[in-house]
Amino acid sequence: xxxxxxxxxxxxxxxxxxxxxxxxxxxxxxxxxxxxxxxxxxxxxxxxxxxxxxxxxxxxxxxxxxxxxxxxxxxxxxxxxxxxxxxxxxxxxxxxxxxxxxxxxxxxxxxxxxxxxxxxxxxxxxxxxxxxxxxxxxxxxxxxxxxxxxxxxxxxxxxxxxxxxxxxxxxxxxxxxxxxxxxxxxxxxxxxxxxxxxxxxxxxxxxxxxxxxxxxxxxxxxxxxxxxxxxxxxxxxxxxxxxxxxxxxxxxxxxxxxxxxxxxxxxxxxxxxxxxxxxxxxxxxxxxxxxxxxxxxxxxxxxxxxxxxxxxxxxxxxxxxxxxxxxxxxxxxxxxxxxxxxxxxxxxxxxxxxxxxxxxxxxxxxxxxxxxxxxxxxxxxxxxxxxxxxxxxxxxxxxxxxxxxxxxxxxxxxxxxxxxxxxxxx
Amino acid sequence: xxxxxxxxxxxxxxxxxxxxxxxxxxxxxxxxxxxxxxxxxxxxxxxxxxxxxxxxxxxxxxxxxxxxxxxxxxxxxxxxxxxxxxxxxxxxxxxxxxxxxxxxxxxxxxxxxxxxxxxxxxxxxxxxxxxxxxxxxxxxxxxxxxxxxxxxxxxxxxxxxxxxxxxxxxxxxxxxxxxxxxxxxxxxxxxxxxxxxxxxxxxxxxxxxxxxxxxxxxxxxxxxxxxxxxxxxxxxxxxxxxxxxxxxxxxxxxxxxxxxxxxxxxxxxxxxxxxxxxxxxxxxxxxxxxxxxxxxxxxxxxxxxxxxxxxxxxxxxxxxxxxxxxxxxxxxxxxxxxxxxxxxxxxxxxxxxxxxxxxxxxxxxxxxxxxxxxxxxxxxxxxxxxxxxxxxxxxxxxxxxxxxxxxxxxxxxxxxxxxxxxxxxx
Numbered sequence: 001x002x003x004x005x006x007x008x009x010x011x012x013x014x015x016x017x018x019x020x021x022x023x024x025x026x027x028x029x030x031x032x033x034x035x036x037x038x039x040x041x042x043x044x045x046x047x048x049x050x051x052x053x054x055x056x057x058x059x060x061x062x063x064x065x066x067x068x069x070x071x072x073x074x075x076x077x078x079x080x081x082x083x084x085x086x087x088x089x090x091x092x093x094x095x096x097x098x099x100x101x102x103x104x105x106x107x108x109x110x111x112x113x114x115x116x117x118x119x120x121x122x123x124x125x126x127x128x129x130x131x132x133x134x135x136x137x138x139x140x141x142x143x144x145x146x147x148x149x150x151x152x153x154x155x156x157x158x159x160x161x162x163x164x165x166x167x168x169x170x171x172x173x174x175x176x177x178x179x180x181x182x183x184x185x186x187x188x189x190x191x192x193x194x195x196x197x198x199x200x201x202x203x204x205x206x207x208x209x210x211x212x213x214x215x216x217x218x219x220x221x222x223x224x225x226x227x228x229x230x231x232x233x234x235x236x237x238x239x240x241x242x243x244x245x246x247x248x249x250x251x252x253x254x255x256x257x258x259x260x261x262x263x264x265x266x267x268x269x270x271x272x273x274x275x276x277x278x279x280x281x282x283x284x285x286x287x288x289x290x291x292x293x294x295x296x297x298x299x300x301x302x303x304x305x306x307x308x309x310x311x312x313x314x315x316x317x318x319x320x321x322x323x324x325x326x327x328x329x330x331x332x333x334x335x336x337x338x339x340x341x342x343x344x345x346x347x348x349x350x351x352x353x354x355x356x357x358x359x360x361x362x363x364x365x366x367x368x369x370x371x372x373x374x375x376x377x378x379x380x381x382x383x384x385x386x387x388x389x390x391x392x393x394x395x396x397x398x399x400x401x402x403x404x405x406x407x408x409x410x411x412x413x414x415x416x417x418x419x420x421x422x423x424x425x426x
Numbered sequence: 427x428x429x430x431x432x433x434x435x436x437x438x439x440x441x442x443x444x445x446x447x448x449x450x451x452x453x454x455x456x457x458x459x460x461x462x463x464x465x466x467x468x469x470x471x472x473x474x475x476x477x478x479x480x481x482x483x484x485x486x487x488x489x490x491x492x493x494x495x496x497x498x499x500x501x502x503x504x505x506x507x508x509x510x511x512x513x514x515x516x517x518x519x520x521x522x523x524x525x526x527x528x529x530x531x532x533x534x535x536x537x538x539x540x541x542x543x544x545x546x547x548x549x550x551x552x553x554x555x556x557x558x559x560x561x562x563x564x565x566x567x568x569x570x571x572x573x574x575x576x577x578x579x580x581x582x583x584x585x586x587x588x589x590x591x592x593x594x595x596x597x598x599x600x601x602x603x604x605x606x607x608x609x610x611x612x613x614x615x616x617x618x619x620x621x622x623x624x625x626x627x628x629x630x631x632x633x634x635x636x637x638x639x640x641x642x643x644x645x646x647x648x649x650x651x652x653x654x655x656x657x658x659x660x661x662x663x664x665x666x667x668x669x670x671x672x673x674x675x676x677x678x679x680x681x682x683x684x685x686x687x688x689x690x691x692x693x694x695x696x697x698x699x700x701x702x703x704x705x706x707x708x709x710x711x712x713x714x715x716x717x718x719x720x721x722x723x724x725x726x727x728x729x730x731x732x733x734x735x736x737x738x739x740x741x742x743x744x745x746x747x748x749x750x751x752x753x754x755x756x757x758x759x760x761x762x763x764x765x766x767x768x769x770x771x772x773x774x775x776x777x778x779x780x781x782x783x784x785x786x787x788x789x790x791x792x793x794x795x796x797x798x799x800x801x802x803x804x805x806x807x808x809x810x811x812x813x814x815x816x817x818x819x820x821x822x823x824x825x826x827x828x829x830x831x832x833x834x835x836x837x838x839x840x841x842x843x844x845x846x847x848x849x850x851x852x
Contacts, residue, residue, distance in 0.1 A: 118623030118624030198543060318781075333793075346776055349773050350768070350772055365781065
């Protein structure tokens with residue numbers, strides 16, 4: 001039965017100014033441009049950054065259909081799709097009605113400079129799902145622009161994975177991986193991995209050094225210098241994704257590590273303890289892991305490093321108190337990888353503070369489409385955390401119908417529940 | 427004739443609160459700790475960051491001997507030096523009275539964690555020369571703490587280089603190289619060098635990717651994506667060092683590039699034009715180079731990149747207007763490498779601005795001792811810029827006696843002269 005855009009669907013809509021979501025009947029989406037697809041949604045996610053809209057912090061003054069995480073099935077394709085699309089991203093040629101797909105939380109054309117070099121979150125066609133101009137995924141159907149670049153087709157070994165697991169590829173798991181890679185790939189952390197001192201620790205310029213006969217100093221690096229000490233600040237769902245990715249990647253890199261996961265909320269810390277218990281049973285490399293409140297975290301880092309501080313802090317909150325804590329925890333010549341969605345306030349540092357500590361900051365949105373291949377590996381390997389629903393170590397707490405949407409926003413806003421998914425057909 | 431610390435020497439002293447330097451007779455320094463050396467100064471430099479003290483911006487309330495750049499000859503060594511110092515940095519065993527040395531601008535022990543991993547500017551014994559507690563290099567003699575780690579011995583092919591060239595290794599040339607490497611080694615710039623998209627562009631985690639059979643996407647990178655566009659903001663002496671290093675390293679990396687050098691002061695722009703003319707005569711790779719005022723610079727970058735902005739901005743000024751210009755010029759997912767010495771004001775960005783542009787910031791002091799081997803190659807190859815004094819393309823404008831110290835501070839403070847060196851024996 002072919003899709004028709006006549007008629008209505010049910011969706012979760014937010015109304016300005018704040019704290020007002022309603023489940024309503026709205027028109028069905030239609031193909032507006034040749035590169036569009038329509039996806040019938042199987043699950044739509046409720047994400048921490050939905051709360052920025054919910055709380056009225058996004059300066060939006062029109063109603064919108066919420067949500068930027070979804071997994072579903074293609075039900076309509078624009079005129080661009082088909083065998084004539086050679087030279088464009090592969091899905092323009094290969095995507096079929098009925099294919100299962102997951103989408104990054106922003107439109108990603110796959111063809112512009114930013115997409116080509118991997119900074120896909122800054123695609124020139126970038127639009128966030130769940131704004132007035134682009135209805136989101138807490139609905140029964142959604143229009144996906146530039147769909148041959150944006151969508152990720154679920155096939156092969158992914159076919160066995162549950163929808164409630166696959167949906168994590170749309171935002172929070174890649175965002176966790178991104179937080180990790182921004183730190184671990186930074187030249188300031190590489191001496192621990194390569195046993196060469198900065199700036200000889202990162203190798204793309206090795207050719208220059210060799211060609212010029214530069215006298216690279218003998219490495220004095222000791223085993224104790226090769227222990228990476230990392231703090232994760234913020235243990236909501238993205239924080240859990242970050243920790244799982246971090247432990248996974250560190251273990252595989254054969255780097256010794258000490259990781260502390262910090263959050264003021266006890267329920268979140270307990271959840272991370274359960275996640276860690278499960279990870280441990282599956283092997284976790286040669287590292288140390290602790291879960292701590294803010295003050296405990298400061299003491300742990302100080303004890304581990306003789307007051308020096310962490311090599312890197314992964315900041316998964318998105319406000320100035322989290323940034324200040326990150327600054328306190330990081331060592332001189334360390335890295336703050338900040339993937340929290342920050343708002344209006346001015347950054348809480350003087351120029352002198354950042355100069356005096358040689359801080360590197362990595363800010364911004366995850367390039368989900370570019371990170372997806374790595375996130376997918378983590379997802380497949382960590383089904384103990386990402387595969388189930390509502391178990392002790394599960395990231396996803398529950399799947400509910402839209403009848404529980406209003407209540408779910410309220411609970412999630414107060415930190416009283418974990419990751420919630422909506423089944424729009426329940 | 428062995429050194430005696432009895433008697434007096436001539437030195438340039440600064441007095442609080444501001445704009446007050448005097449040439450005075452002060453006591454000779456003496457060995458205070460076993461790791462100390464006394465260096466008889468041949469040349470002492472006047473550096474842009476001396477102006478922070480001069481202008482009273484450093485919150486210092488006691489007089490001090492100025493200067494943190496010097497080249498000289500070892501005249502006394504503490505008890506640590508000699509054949510019994512095995513296992514310590516090599517100079518504790520090998521340094522001799524009479525050796526010529528250059529010093530980084532901060533004490534660098536060579537033995538702590540920070541020194542071992544290459545973040546030598548954050549040595550646990552770090553002290554800046556030219557503070558009340560550590561008299562500086564605008565004097566006839568200077569005490570150097572942790573001298574076996576701090577000092578760099580001039581020998582071999584360096585012996586032919588003039589003192590007025592060698593002194594540049596103490597601060598400004600390594601600082602220029604550092605500004606460059608912080609940008610070029612950043613994972614966000616590596617797609618242009620490796621032809622792989624982020625995050626696959628940096629290789630230390632290649633092993634993880636291979637081991638896990640991650641499906642690395644086919645690279646879509648085009649020739650146009652491999653042109654690095656870089657702006658240098660601030661064309662004082664460190665800015666010149668940055669440009670020479672940048673053009674040198676880019677040319678050797680065989681990366682196509684477009685570089686714009688920006689300063690509001692016409693004299694500085696003219697100087698950089700002369701420097702570039704000299705560099706061009708010696709070959710400069712496959713790039714484009716322009717010198718521009720602030721508004722010209724914005725237009726050039728916009729034209730080169732269709733409004734996208736630079737891959738990286740090297741900020742060599744150290745104030746908020748330079749940082750704001752850097753933010754304007756940098757593209758989304760770009761890098762701001764800031765080596766200017768920043769002061770008290772809060773950083774002029776909201777969290778939202780840095781999130782929305784995915785900006786990476788690299789702040790702080792150059793780890794001179796770690797960068798020295800690379801800076802030395804640039805110094806040796808670019809004697810057209812770094813070798814002479816007072817010629818059109820020379821970085822050093824003049825060498826004067828202390829009788830011209832007061833006047834030199836005044837002119838330099840007003841941007842009315844270039845790099846000045848003091849010969850304390852003239």
